[in-house]
Amino acid sequence: MRKVSRTTFYIPVLCLISFSVILTGCNRSTSTDTSKAHAPETVEMIPQDLTQVSTGTLERKTAFTGTIRAIQQSSIQAQVSATATQVNADVGQQVKKDQVLVRLNNQDNAARLAQAQANLASAQAQAELSYNLMQRKKRLLDQGFVSRVEYEQSQVDYKAQLETANAQKANLEIARKADQDGIIRSPLTGVITKRNVEPGQTVSAGQTLFEIVNPEQLEIQAKLPLEQQSALQIGQKIQYTIQGNSTPLNAVLTRVSPVADQISRQIEFFAKPIERINSLSIGAFVEGFILNKDQIQGQIIPLDAIQSIDHAPYVWVVRQQKLRKIPVQVVEKRFAENKAIISGLQTTDAVSRVKFDNQDENKSVVFSNSAQVTSNKDK
CATH class of the missing domain: 2.40.50.100 (RNA polymerase II/Efflux pump adaptor protein, barrel-sandwich hybrid domain)
Structure with missing residues (x-):
């Protein structure tokens, strides 16, 4: 009777067991992938991540930077x-x-002043003497004791002495000015x-x-780009803060340069502060806004909620419990107040302060504390 090898018998049995294990693993993997594909994709948020869109009116503002300067200032130099x-x-x-x-102490100028005074006194004395001689010659001419030529000569001498005195007077003024310097x-x-x-x-x-x-007389000195010249109107109100002091202050635009700087293409303007400013603020930087008379109306949202604000601005909003990426048009930016006036949203939209990726769009939004975003009416 022929004997059967145990090794030959075990090989088919092992292959059958391995095949069963592989099939079981594949079934489990397929089942797991199917369950993942059918699982709903959601985004978890909290109500503090969202803010409601509000509609309102804001004054148009033009931002600027400048410095505090004294209206009256002088650099005193030696003459x-x-x-x-x-x-x-x-x-x-x-x-x-x-x-x-x-x-x-300038002894030379003092000596010149004394000399000029002496020269003037001498010239005035000579002029007075010439005048008296001329008057005497006039009386003698009337009595017939001197000729007219002799009298006229005395007139010429008097005029010459008078001009010499005037010249010495001018020299005295020059010497006195030098001494006063x-x-x-x-x-x-x-x-x-x-x-x-x-x-x-x-x-x-x-x-x-x-x-x-x-x-006691200070003013704000600042510049604006040429394209913003429409904001520079005499009498416009200004709100500003001084470097190192967050207290808001007020001023009135008083003067505008009639021409723009040829290099920077900016227009210089000046404003008079309404509140009293400490003299220590002279030379300090200021930041502020020129308040234009016209107003802007639109949707108001936080400025930091806008993405890609300088190119193609958009915001993430929750609309009908779905996360949506909505393009918007930015009308006005208020960096100091973290506000922006925009258009393009619905009044029921809730704007997200959280940034998301493009693959998150259209995902359902759930809240970790089961709270819902309230509407404008509820607020």
Whole structure:
């Protein structure tokens, strides 16, 4: 009787068992994929992620940046080369108009002034003597003791002496002006902001000694691009804040440059603050808006909810419990207030502050706390 090998018997049995396992795995995989395909795709959100669309009216604003400057300011320079013998003002000190700030010692100018005064006195004395001689010759002419030619000669001498006296008077004014240039006075009432001279220092003509401003008269200096010139109307109201201070302030547009800058293509304008400003704000940056008289009406949503705002703006909204990507038209942007005026949405839309991917569009929206978005009427 022939014997059957055990190895030959086990091979078909093992193959059959492996095949059964593979079929079972395939069935399970197919069942899992089918269940996933039929599972609904949803997006989970919370009510705080959404905001309702509101319709309203806002004033049209034109944003700008500028600085605070003093209307009255002056740079005081030396008119002569001399040594400073006395300095009477320092940085931060209040001074009045015509107050003496510096005395310069210039002996040459003082000597020229004394010489000019002496020359004028001599010329005036000669002119007076010539006048008296002319008058005497006139009486003698009337009595027939001198000729007319001699009298006319006395008239010429008097006129010559008179012109010499006038010339010496002009020289005296020049010398007096040079001597007065050694006394530096304040051209306005204000506060010293810079001092560049010390006692005993030799200064040269044209050197800046002091800078002074009047802190009681300040203004806003700013510029706008040429294409926004329609916003620059005298009397327009302005809202602004000063660097380092978030308190909103008000001003009125007072002056506009008649021409645009040839390089930057911007128009310079000035505004008068309504509230009093601390002098420490001189030179500080300001940010603000020019409030135009016309108003803008439209749908108001948070500015940060708009995606691709500079190219093809759109927002994600929940419409009929579905997530939708809706293109919008941006009419006005308010960065400081995080507001935007747009068009293109429905009043029942709820705008999402959360960013999504394109594959999330049309997915159902569910809320983690089972709350629903309220309508404008409910709010």
